Every structure is written in structure tokens, then in C-alpha cells.
Amino acid sequence: MDGASARKPVRVTIFNQNYSLVATEEPGEVEALAHTVDELMHEVAARAGNVDTARAAVLACLHMADQKRALEREIETLKQRVEAKARQFSVRLDEVLTGSQNDS
Numbered sequence: 001m002d003g004a005s006a007r008k009p010v011r012v013t014i015f016n017q018n019y020s021l022v023a024t025e026e027p028g029e030v031e032a033l034a035h036t037v038d039e040l041m042h043e044v045a046a047r048a049g050n051v052d053t054a055r056a057a058v059l060a061c062l063h064m065a066d067q068k069r070a071l072e073r074e075i076e077t078l079k080q081r082v083e084a085k086a087r088q089f090s091v092r093l094d095e096v097l098t099g100s101q102n103d104s
Contacts, residue, residue, distance in 0.1 A: 010034075015041040015053055040064070 010027045012019050012034035023030040037060065044059045045051050051059070 012038075014038045015045075015056060017053070 006024055008023045008027050010021045010023045010030045014034050014037050040060045041056045045056045
């Protein structure tokens with residue numbers, strides 16, 4: 001199946017604006033993402049008072065960028081912990097294997 005045949009039209013509404021998009025994956029995923037953006041923009045607008053669409057979009061993007069950065073930091077921390085544990089297990093495995101070879 002080529003890329004053009006996998007494209008599916010999707011209609012979404014974000015911050016009271018309708019958009020016609022093309023999904024290359026599951027249209028429901030695009031709809032869910034649009035819904036998340038719509039909710040965030042409405043939350044931002046409610047907190048910030050009477051803001052225009054562009055300002056709400058920029059503030060929502062800043063919020064999402066902050067969340068993304070926090071998740072990237074968390075992933076990096078988890079990777080470091082996994083690597084440290086892997087090194088510990090490797091050392092212990094070497095100790096066990098070396099010890100069992102010496103017993104033979």
C-alpha cells in the first residue's frame with residue numbers, strides 16, 4: 001500500500017475553529033490529539049481571561065513544550081537508572097560466573 005492510499009481525511013474542531021486534516025495513521029488518534037489541544041486551549045483561555053486564538057495557541061504550545069521537556073528529563077533519568085542497574089547485574093553475573101568456574 002503506498003503512502004497516498006493510507007491518507008485519511010479527518011475533520012476536527014479546535015478552539016471553535018474547524019480544520020480538515022489528513023491522517024496518515026488512525027484518524028481516531030488525530031481526533032484524540034485535537035481534542036486534547038482543544039481542551040488545553042480552552043483551559044488556557046479560561047485562566048488567562050479574554051485572549052485571542054493566537055495567544056491561547058502560543059500559551060498552549062508553551063505548556064505542551066514544558067510537559068515535553070519534563071518527560072524527556074524523566075526518560076533520561078530512567079535510562080540512567082536502567083543503565084546503572086544493568087552494570088550492577090553484569091558485575092554480579094561476572095562474580096557468580098567467575099566464582100562457579102573457580103569452584104570447578
